Amino acid sequence: MSKNTCELINDLLPLYADNVCSEESKAAVAEHIADCDKCRTQLEKMGRPISVDPAEDIAVMKRIKKRIHIEKIVIGALIAVVVMIALFVLNFFLFAADFTMDYYDCNLAKNIAVEEDENGDVWLIRKNEACEAWHMFPNMIDANGNTLFDKDFDKNNIVAQCYTLKVRGSTAIGNRSVVMGGIEEQEFLFNKNDKPNIETIYYYDDTNDEMYVLWERG
Ligand SMILES: [Zn+2]
Structure with a gap:
């Protein structure tokens, strides 16, 4: 056993107490x-002189150096592993993860709207905080209320569309005031006449499973 x-x-x-060991x-x-x-x-506690074989001193010294060397390698490796895990977790939760924009926290009632123009083109308009979204996640709803992700979804009977705004973790946690008032972005959704069955467009908060009507066919 070591x-x-x-x-x-x-x-x-x-040896040390008697000042007879090597400088090392x-x-x-x-x-x-x-x-x-x-x-x-x-x-x-030591005060009494003890006679020691110098050969023993050198052997002990070698073992100490080896032991210290191994301890340094093990501690270094452990620190490296912990740092890598911490960076991975930090990256995942702060920067790579998507968060749904909360309808109330992000003032979406005021900051998103769906409007149609004189050509029947339907647009999603985002303002202020809603412009922080990096991704607009679309989904469709059939006449039975199933979405694309339900196995009974009927793609020939789509009656509504919904959108979920997603922000990257870094934006969600960061300072919202980065986006100042007055910014507006428009995104073409579809032409009303090309998709006569679409009756409603919702904002879908998939975190709380809540739907908010943005547009209804007039
Ligand atoms: Zn000790």
């Missing part, structure tokens, strides 16, 4: 007892 650093230092303490050993003991109360106390 000895730990304290045990190895303890082997050297009598002396330095190693001095360094260790500066941080280790146990070994320092042990040294303070």
Whole structure:
């Protein structure tokens, strides 16, 4: 069984106390007892001279150096692993994850609207905070209320569309005031005449499973 650093230092303490060990050993003991109360106390208890074989001193010194070297490698590797895990988690939760814009927190009642122009083109208009969305996630709803993700979804009987605004984690957690008032973006959705079955457009808050009507066929 190998000895730990304290045990190895303890082997050297009598030599150190008598000032008969090598300069290298002396330095190693001095360094260790500066941080280790146990070994320092042990040294303070020593007063009696002991005769030691210098060959033993060198062998102990080699074992201490090896032990310290291994400890440094293990601690370094552990720190590297912990740092990598922390960065991965940070990246995932702060920067790579998407968050749904909350209808109330982001003032979406005021900041998103669906409007149609004289050609029957239907537009999604986003203002202010709603412009922070990096992704507009669309979905469709059939006459039975199923969406694209339901297995019974009837793609030949789509009666409504819904949209969910997503922000990147960095934006969701960061300062909302980055986007000042007055910004407006328009996005073409579809032509009303090309999709005569679409009756309603909703904002869909998929976190709380709430739908808000943005547009109804007039
Ligand atoms: Zn110690």
